[in-house]
Amino acid sequence: MRSATRDRIVRAALSALAEEGFAASSARAIARRGGFAPGVIYYHFEDLEHLLVAVLEWTSEMRLARYREELTGASSAAELLLRLRALYAEDLAGGHVAAVQELVSGAASNPRLGPAIVERLRPWRELAEEVAHRFLAGTPLEPVLPAREVGLAVLALYLGLETLTHLDRERSGAEALFAAAAPAAVLFDSLVGENGGATA
């Protein structure tokens, strides 16, 4: 059930996660940030863990819609890469990357939270798989790059890159990979033809 108060709690939790980190995101810290009493959280959520999972659901849903919208229109690998780069910049600016990273690393020490987090990451894996399928199906690369495993690899690569970035507080890994992938995207397009795989 959605309500204005529930959304406000979720937004306060997202901002607490992104700016203060998982360990500091207590019910009290989230309530202070949102300007409501801690008890309000427990009126809308069973416990803090349910609220944290709701943050991932909320941010995922919003960002997935935006990713789908942008990626559906990409007709070449070069364009796909440009759009991914812009989407990633949006993720960073909105605190989404930081919040998801905090949830993922925080969940590692919480056996109840872990499986719930992986479940909410599944649509991202599926989106990566769909895009891989759209670009690879009907090309000579299809037999050696199965879309399902490409989807898993893309999600894992993203999480691992964020972990490294988060650990040493430098944000250059993703940029370096985006830059390095540009010539490969151009080569891919020249081999399969613009619109080659992407319209199959």
Next chain:
Amino acid sequence: MRSATRDRIVRAALSALAEEGFAASSARAIARRGGFAPGVIYYHFEDLEHLLVAVLEWTSEMRLARYREELTGASSAAELLLRLRALYAEDLAGGHVAAVQELVSGAASNPRLGPAIVERLRPWRELAEEVAHRFLAGTPLEPVLPAREVGLAVLALYLGLETLTHLDRERSGAEALFAAAAPAAVLFDSLVGENGGATA
């Protein structure tokens, strides 16, 4: 400075991390596991963080030597993949994967530990880079797969895969990718020729 006691403390910490997790790996828990008094730790290490970094140094050094030994002998991509798969199985059995994963996710909430952990992961990135260079240099793929970024991507992929695996307590991701990569390795070998890139 190395000593038998120091090694014993490091091994006890590795086993505590792998089996009890980062949050439960207190000085007391490590001492109990190793059968010594907690004070012994502080005689050999400045604090618990220095001990945890020493665990990563120890396990990394040992495993890096083993990886180098095995990977140097691989003369085709198909063989490289087989050897990586066997090495990964060794990592799992020895508790190395679990300990490193605990350190990486635990370090996320510890601003002093994070950069020290990334620093100790650097030789792995460099090893991946060296192997990528050996296989790609002189092949048509060299211009589109820069070894430096391949090294970063391999390390990030490994960490991300371990994170996903750790979160939902299922160990199938790495196996699925190893299996899916086999046809690509065979294609690579047929395109650049056995020993093609690998002897450059």
